[in-house]
Amino acid sequence: xTHQIIxxxxxxxxxxxxxxxxxxxxxxxxxxxxxxxxxxxxxxxxTANCSVIISEEPVGAPTVTExxxxxxxxxxxxxxxxxxxxxxxxxxxxxxxxxKKATRDDINVYYVPANEIANDMGSGKIANxxxxxxxxxxTGAAKEDTIMxxxxxxxxxxxxxxxxxxxxxxxxxxxxxx
Amino acid sequence: MAKELWKGNEAIAEAxxxxxxxxxxxxxxxxxxEIPEYMALKLPQExxxxxxxxxxxxxxxMVYGAAGAGARVMTSSSSxxxxxxxxxxxxxxxAELPCVIVNIVRGGPGxxxxxxxxxxxxxxxxxxxxxxxxxxxLAPASVQEAVDLxxxxxxxxxxxxxxxxxxxxxxxxxxxxxxxxxEIPKRQLPEKDWATxxxxxxxxxxxxxxxxxxxxxxxxxxxxxFAKYAKMEETEIRCEEYNLExxxxxxxxxxxxxxxxxxxxxxxxxxxxxxxxxxxxxxWPFPKANFLKAAxxxxxxxxxxxxxxxxxxxxxxxxxxxxxxxxxFYGKAGGAIPTPKAIVEEAKKILGGxx
Numbered sequence: 197x198t199h200q201i202i203x204x205x206x207x208x209x210x211x212x213x214x215x216x217x218x219x220x221x222x223x224x225x226x227x228x229x230x231x232x233x234x235x236x237x238x239x240x241x242x243t244a245n246c247s248v249i250i251s252e253e254p255v256g257a258p259t260v261t262e263x264x265x266x267x268x269x270x271x272x273x274x275x276x277x278x279x280x281x282x283x284x285x286x287x288x289x290x291x292x293x294x295x296k297k298a299t300r301d302d303i304n305v306y307y308v309p310a311n312e313i314a315n316d317m318g319s320g321k322i323a324n325x326x327x328x329x330x331x332x333x334x335t336g337a338a339k340e341d342t343i344m345x346x347x348x349x350x351x352x353x354x355x356x357x358x359x360x361x362x363x364x365x366x367x368x369x370x371x372x373x374x
Numbered sequence: 375m376a377k378e379l380w381k382g383n384e385a386i387a388e389a390x391x392x393x394x395x396x397x398x399x400x401x402x403x404x405x406x407x408e409i410p411e412y413m414a415l416k417l418p419q420e421x422x423x424x425x426x427x428x429x430x431x432x433x434x435x436m437v438y439g440a441a442g443a444g445a446r447v448m449t450s451s452s453s454x455x456x457x458x459x460x461x462x463x464x465x466x467x468x469a470e471l472p473c474v475i476v477n478i479v480r481g482g483p484g485x486x487x488x489x490x491x492x493x494x495x496x497x498x499x500x501x502x503x504x505x506x507x508x509x510x511x512l513a514p515a516s517v518q519e520a521v522d523l524x525x526x527x528x529x530x531x532x533x534x535x536x537x538x539x540x541x542x543x544x545x546x547x548x549x550x551x552x553x554x555x556x557e558i559p560k561r562q563l564p565e566k567d568w569a570t571x572x573x574x575x576x577x578x579x580x581x582x583x584x585x586x587x588x589x590x591x592x593x594x595x596x597x598x599x600f601a602k603y604a605k606m607e608e609t610e611i612r613c614e615e616y617n618l619e620x621x622x623x624x625x626x627x628x629x630x631x632x633x634x635x636x637x638x639x640x641x642x643x644x645x646x647x648x649x650x651x652x653x654x655x656x657x658w659p660f661p662k663a664n665f666l667k668a669a670x671x672x673x674x675x676x677x678x679x680x681x682x683x684x685x686x687x688x689x690x691x692x693x694x695x696x697x698x699x700x701x702x703f704y705g706k707a708g709g710a711i712p713t714p715k716a717i718v719e720e721a722k723k724i725l726g727g728x729x
Contacts (some may be wrong), residue, residue, distance in 0.1 A: 216550070223379055223552050230377070231550040235405060235488065256536075257634040258549050261713045 198253060199337040202277050204245035205269025205290070210324030215246040218294070218328065222246050222250040230258040240374045243273045265335060267327050269310070271296060286334050288327055296365035306330060308372045314365065321364045322365045329369025340366055377552035382517045382542065383408035384477060385553050387416070388526040392555060395424035395474070397447040401429055401434035401455060404488040406478035407545040409450040414712055430455045430703035432483040434462030434475075441471035442582040443691040444569025446528055448490045450476035452544075453494050454485055455523075457502070459655055463505025463537055465625055466603035468584030470599070473532035473626055474524065475509075475539045478547035489709025490544030492629060495686035498541050499658040506596055509537045509656040515626040522558060529561045530610065535568075541657065543682060544709070545630045581658050613661035615668075621650030623721050624668050626679040626691045628654050631712065635680050648673075649721060657687070663693035676724050680717055681705040700724075 201218070205211040211342040213231055219229040232247040247260035265286040268274040273295050281287050292311030308330045309325040332340055348360045380388070383588040387409045390398075397630040400411040400600055410426065417424040427433035433449050451459060452552045456477045466473060481487035494502075498511045510530055513651040514520035520542055570580050572717045579710050588593035614632075616696040617639055618624065627635040652668060660698055680690035695701055704720040706712045 207462070220379060223377060226690060229379070229552060232545060233548055235544070255633075256637040256640070257714060258551075259634065259711055259713075260629065261715065263502055266407065 198264070199335060200262065200264045201248045201250075201331075201337070202245055202260050202263045202266040202279055202280060204243045204266070204273035205324075207244050208320065209269045211269060212246055212327050214324040215248045217346060218248055218338060219250065220325075221342040222344050224346060225338060227251060228253065228255045230255045232258045232260075232267065241280060243270070243276055243374060244311035245273065245277070265331065266361060267331055269323070269327065270294065270296065273357075274298070286331075288331055288334075290323065290327060292323070299309060304334075304364075306334065308369060310369070313368045313372075317361065317364060317368070319361060322361060325362050325374075326364035326369035328373050329366035331369075332366065333370035333373040340370075377554045377649070379550050380517055380521075380553040381408060381548065381550045382520055382545075383478065384412045385517050385521050385548040386450070386524050386540070386542075386547075387412035389521040389555070390474065391416055391420055391422075393446070393525040393528040394491045395446045395447050395448045395528060395529070396420065396672060397437075398422070398449065399433040399440070399447070399698055400451060401427050401433050401450050403452045405456045405480055405490075405547050406452045406476065407475060408547070409478075412519075421724060430458035431462065434459040435468075436463055437473050437475075438466050438469070438471065441466060441473040442469070442570050444566040444571055446532075448476065448528075450478065452478050452480045453482050453491070455543040456494065456497070460503035462503075463476055463509070464505050464507060466537050467503070467507035467509060467599075468505060468595075469582050471537070471582065472535050473537050473675050474531055474539055477539060477541045479541060481707065485607050487709035488544070490711060491682045491707065491709055492543055492631065493683040493686065493707060494541065495657060495683060497689045498539055499604050499660070499690070507599065508606070510534075510606060510659070511539045511541055512542050513633050513655060513657050514546060515629050515653065515655075517549065518547055518553050518657075519548065519568045520554060521553050525558045527560070529563060530562045532566070533561055534606060536602070536606075541629075543631075544556075545711075580663050580708070587696070591604040604628070604651050606641050610653040610656060611659045611661050611663075613653075614655060615664060616651040616653065617648070618650035618652070618668055618671070618674075620648045620673050621671075622647060622673060622675050623649045623725055624674050624677050624716075625649060625651045625721075626665070626675070626685065626687060627651060627681065628657060631680055631682055634714055635717060637714040638721065641714055641718050642721060645718075645722075647721070647725065649711075657670070660690045660694065662694040665691055666698075668676045669695040669698040678724060679720060680712055681701050683707055684709065698708060
């Protein structure tokens with residue numbers, strides 16, 4: 197199985213970090229991975245995105261033009277990337293910030309109120325981990341334990357207190373997927 | 375050592391330090407800024423020197439000076455900045471000094487765009503500066519290959535006393551991939567007894583110069599240079615051949631584009647079309663013989679060069695194939711990236727026409 201994911205949102209929503217965390221976990225599980233950020237001149241309030249690949253096979257093109265999944269954190273990202281999901285693929289929409297519905301009916305669409313859940317947990321910044329939790333529940337692209345192992349490595353010492361918060365965010369995201 | 379995730383630019387910088395690079399002179403430009411950023415942090419810790427010059431022209435001349443003193447030295451830039459460095463590169467080639475130049479190519483011409491491109495192929499391989507000179511141009515297709523080639527580039531430069539360019543596109547610089555730093559094969563490197571390090575008991579000064587005011591002397595200098603370039607062509611050509619057996623169409627692609635082409639080859643295979651790839655790893659010297667050999671294969675009907683340019687390497691493919699088979703081109707320019715789907719369609723169109 198090759199997971200080809202587009203993660204998109206506006207600057208500060210943590211889409212680049214979400215991608216990095218996923219590929220770090222993929223690597224820990226012995227998969228082949230790549231992470232390619234967009235670095236173009238993006239409009240303020242527009243989209244930043246990264247292309248992430250996790251595969252049993254060697255990674256070919258690092259670009260994702262036929263996405264098995266797209267995670268969109270804001271409205272411009274939905275408008276830009278809905279068309280890039282392959283039929284039967286997954287589209288995860290941050291319904292806290294996107295009031296529009298998906299237009300396609302040949303893909304699986306999931307609405308996750310990521311910002312509401314994150315705010316409810318007391319940290320709006322963690323909406324990306326809520327979305328990641330939902331994505332992992334749907335696809336199993338990496339194990340939650342591996343993600344947490346990496347998170348614990350990054351946030352050690354004084355910062356270790358945020359580790360349980362991340363774990364909770366992953367769980368709350370996963371709970372959105374029935 | 376286990377594999378770690380590295381961003382291309384940072385991995386390139388770390389590889390240079392591992393190869394013993396002690397001096398870096400540069401000037402910022404997207405999409406290669408993480409190289410000087412990493413060097414600024416790490417080189418002083420290694421007892422080296424990082425210096426942000428006042429311009430690209432100054433930076434390449436600082437490289438010229440450090441190389442003349444026998445140091446392992448590097449600079450990096452992206453397309454417009456590399457254009458500014460051409461005069462210095464010609465001087466360094468003329469004075470026969472070793473150094474490594476990294477070009478993380480972006481769209482052109484002029485200021486162009488900041489996204490990935492391969493439109494500096496002509497500049498890199500045909501002599502971007504003045505005069506008859508050549509330099510080895512290495513084109514990695516992954517972050518791992520970039521790391522391996524950058525380390526080897528310093529040895530190649532020292533072996534031939536010649537500048538070596540590592541040319542990646544913006545994707546190579548910006549993407550993160552698993553990397554393992556492994557020791558590269560050791561080369562027998564000559565002593566740098568030509569370096570300007572003081573007399574050290576010698577009677578005569580070492581002189582670094584590219585000026586030969588007598589025509590006959592300059593002619594002889596060119597003859598000597600080309601004897602050296604011939605040796606490079608004999609021993610340094612590298613390329614990857616992929617899936618050539620039974621291939622109806624053979625792609626030519628380098629760098630990250632070669633990986634996109636491999637995706638296209640898999641799609642074509644699903645539709646019952648056999649396609650192969652020749653991926654030059656050295657853009658100069660060019661793997662002419664590999665293309666000529668493929669041109670002589672009866673199963674091969676055509677070649678298709680796929681590039682992030684308006685068609686540059688395709689000319690070398692045409693020269694190598696010697697008219698034995700038709701050579702086609704498909705490309706995107708200015709920072710746009712070809713998709714596997716478009717490449718598949720192009721191949722099918724060509725094969726349909728060739729029947």
